[in-house]
Amino acid sequence: MTSAPTWTIAQVAEEFGVTHRTVRHYEDLGLISPERRGTQRIYHRRDRTRLGLILRGKRLGFPLEEIRTIIDLFDAPRGRRTQLEYVLGQIDERRADLDQRLRDIQDAIAELGEFERRCREDLDKLA
Amino acid sequence: MTSAPTWTIAQVAEEFGVTHRTVRHYEDLGLISPERRGTQRIYHRRDRTRLGLILRGKRLGFPLEEIRTIIDLFDAPRGRRTQLEYVLGQIDERRADLDQRLRDIQDAIAELGEFERRCREDLDKLA
DNA sequence: ATCCTGCTTTACGTTTACGTCAACGTCAAG
DNA sequence: CTTGACGTTGACGTAAACGTAAAGCAGGAT
Structure with a gap:
């Protein structure tokens, strides 16, 4: 063993x-x-x-304090109904935050791609 | 006017x-x-x-100093070829960073969804 | 026995990103 | 002409997230 x-x-x-x-x-x-x-x-x-x-x-x-509350959530006891409903509420809040960040990231990547396209155009003109 | x-x-x-x-x-x-x-x-x-x-x-x-280098990049003069190639290199570095963050976000959202599913299961059992 | 290596706590230092006075300028309204 | 409302420059304070000694314990190698 x-x-x-x-x-x-x-x-x-x-x-x-x-x-x-x-x-x-x-x-x-x-x-x-x-x-x-x-x-x-x-x-x-x-x-x-x-x-x-x-x-x-x-x-x-994320700040460490917030990270603590999040990962503690995963390990939290989920026995009583009130506790479970609280946890589900917290999940919704976290998801809203993450969704915002996802949009920010996607926007940033899109803008970066557009910027790269313009740079390559400029480079082609120099060729 | x-x-x-x-x-x-x-x-x-x-x-x-x-x-x-x-x-x-x-x-x-x-x-x-x-x-x-x-x-x-x-x-x-x-x-x-x-x-x-x-x-x-x-x-x-992102830290403010890094943000400065990034947005300065957008406004940087892109006249010479060497400058354009430098900018394109920087773009690649930034994109790698953003891609990592995108994966992190997507993973986090997926785990949160999975966690929510388990919570709802527990809640159903209590019904 | 002691020396080395790795782990420990204590505690002060540092960087980032502002908050928070203090003390003063300025300009239109009463 | 003075009173606000808004703006300005220092300068010090603070919270977060560690870095960096300093000094000591503990177990194996020589």
């Missing part, structure tokens, strides 16, 4: 391309909470999943 | 939903450079266009 794999802070930092300081900073803010074996931090798959979500959130420009 | 419309700092700030301090901050960083009539700032359509680009860049999480 192979037990569940674990990682050290150096390993996860290396794997995700961040510093150990960054990883601990996320822990300070409550975004991850690795197991402790004595004083050492032990990272499980769950922590790596969350770290992945954090970094994607960062690439999308 | 109607002359070109202009705006005061309060008007553009109001219109774009930011403070005058923010607008001046962007000017300090060289992202916009409104005309001066005496000591007063006069904003033209060009400035509003740039302000719109700045704020979209911000929604996408």
Whole structure:
């Protein structure tokens, strides 16, 4: 029987391309909470999943505090009806935000394409 | 003949939903450079266009310095061939970045949808 | 036994993106 | 002519997201 794999802070930092300081900073803010074996931090798959979500959130420009509320949402207990309805409401809010960003990105890409077309035109005229 | 419309700092700030301090901050960083009539700032359509680009860049999480290099690119002189080729290279870099963000956004939206589906399932079971 | 390597906490430093006074100019209205 | 409303330039404050020593513990190699 192979037990569940674990990682050290150096390993996860290396794997995700961040510093150990960054990883601990996320822990300070409550975004991850690795197991402790004595004083050492032990990272499980769950922590790596969350770290992945954090970094994607960062690439999308979300502040860490907001990222925390989002990924906490995924792990939130969804037993009672009121809780589930609250979560569904939060999902709608998040989706509205993401949809806005999607439009922004698509617009930006479209404008960039149009700009490139004009540049290539100018380049052709010089030929 | 109607002359070109202009705006005061309060008007553009109001219109774009930011403070005058923010607008001046962007000017300090060289992202916009409104005309001066005496000591007063006069904003033209060009400035509003740039302000719109700045704020979209911000929604996408770009740092202001990077936003400056991007929108400066749009206004850069494209006379010489070397300059045009440089600009086209920059466009490719920007597009790679935007494509990554597009994927991130789409993934996030998809995961959110999947999460919502599971929540609705749980809710149905409670009915 | 001690030396090295990796991990730990504590704490101050830095950059970005503004907020927030303070103190003054200016111009039309009362 | 003075009172607002709006504009201006500093200059300092602040929150977020780490960077960067400093100093110490802990377990294996020599």
